[in-house]
Amino acid sequence: MPEVVNAADDAAFRVQATAMGYDPDDKWVGGYVPVAWQEVRHLVAAYAGDVHDAALLEFGCNYAASSIVAATMGACVTGVDVDADTITLARRNAARHGVAGRIDLRHVRDTRVLPFADASFDIILCISVLEYVAPDQLDAVMGELKRVLKSGGLIIVSGTASRLAPREVHSGRWLVNYWPRVIDRRLFGRKTPLQRGANPFAILRAFGNYENLDLADRGERWLAARAAMGQSPAKLCMARIIARLIRPFGWSIGMTGPSFSATWRKP
Numbered sequence: 001m002p003e004v005v006n007a008a009d010d011a012a013f014r015v016q017a018t019a020m021g022y023d024p025d026d027k028w029v030g031g032y033v034p035v036a037w038q039e040v041r042h043l044v045a046a047y048a049g050d051v052h053d054a055a056l057l058e059f060g061c062n063y064a065a066s067s068i069v070a071a072t073m074g075a076c077v078t079g080v081d082v083d084a085d086t087i088t089l090a091r092r093n094a095a096r097h098g099v100a101g102r103i104d105l106r107h108v109r110d111t112r113v114l115p116f117a118d119a120s121f122d123i124i125l126c127i128s129v130l131e132y133v134a135p136d137q138l139d140a141v142m143g144e145l146k147r148v149l150k151s152g153g154l155i156i157v158s159g160t161a162s163r164l165a166p167r168e169v170h171s172g173r174w175l176v177n178y179w180p181r182v183i184d185r186r187l188f189g190r191k192t193p194l195q196r197g198a199n200p201f202a203i204l205r206a207f208g209n210y211e212n213l214d215l216a217d218r219g220e221r222w223l224a225a226r227a228a229m230g231q232s233p234a235k236l237c238m239a240r241i242i243a244r245l246i247r248p249f250g251w252s253i254g255m256t257g258p259s260f261s262a263t264w265r266k267p
């Protein structure tokens with residue numbers, strides 16, 4: 001597992017996290033690398049196998065926990081995020097874990113235009129990020145992700161809160177996914193709309209001409225990754241049954257939960 005190896009960078013990370021109003025050891029801040037090691041590592045290994053020297057883009061990298069895990073697995077990682085402070089803290093996180101040389105972390109204010117050439121990456125990771133992209137930007141963002149992915153490359157979407165879920169995953173609010181955003185302003189006087197899940201139909205549509213690996217192998221890699229993450233056999237058995245039921249409609253395992261996931265290969 002990636003360890004904190006650099007005391008000076010660790011101190012700088014802690015100072016900055018505190019200045020940003022966070023507990024540096026919080027599970028979702030400095031404590032997220034062990035979580036990503038237990039989850040993202042298995043996801044990447046199940047779908048991509050050996051990622052040594054693979055060019056991997058983490059889209060919406062936050063504090064770079066998943067990027068640090070991928071770099072520890074041997075990938076050459078690029079991470080992008082729309083939040084400049086987040087990227088500064090992510091750089092410190094990578095430095096304290098001793099992998100700064102393997103991760104290029106960039107602040108990109110508008111990710112509808114990514115600063116990379118066509119076909120730059122073998123693997124793109126989108127973990128818990130597409131639901132944060134403004135809905136009117138989602139198609140353009142996914143178009144960019146498709147542009148920078150190499151032919152034969154993988155896009156791994158995981159942990160994405162679903163607009164179909166009765167309870168919105170991040171806020172825990174019931175039924176908010178089912179009313180339009182305009183109601184937030186008209187009924188509740190909110191300037192910024194409430195958090196909602198991403199629409200899985202929009203994402204399925206965007207990757208419609210890609211090979212859905214979860215359909216191709218009937219969810220075997222998805223199940224292997226979750227088993228390695230420690231999910232219970234009962235939950236996995238239930239997922240297998242649901243996958244059989246939804247397959248005739250072109251839906252793969254992982255598309256129906258409160259958070260959805262799928263992995264595609266570019267033709």
Ligand SMILES: C[S@@+](CC[C@H](N)C(=O)[O-])C[C@H]1O[C@@H](n2cnc3c(N)ncnc32)[C@H](O)[C@@H]1O
Nearest residue numbers: 060061062066081082083111127128129132133
């Ligand atoms: C929950 S965090 C992602 C966690 C991270 N991928 C991981 O595995 O640990 C969501 C991130 O998405 C970023 N984000 C929001 N909108 C974005 C956009 N349009 N393009 C790229 N990143 C975005 C946020 O700044 C935030 O850092």
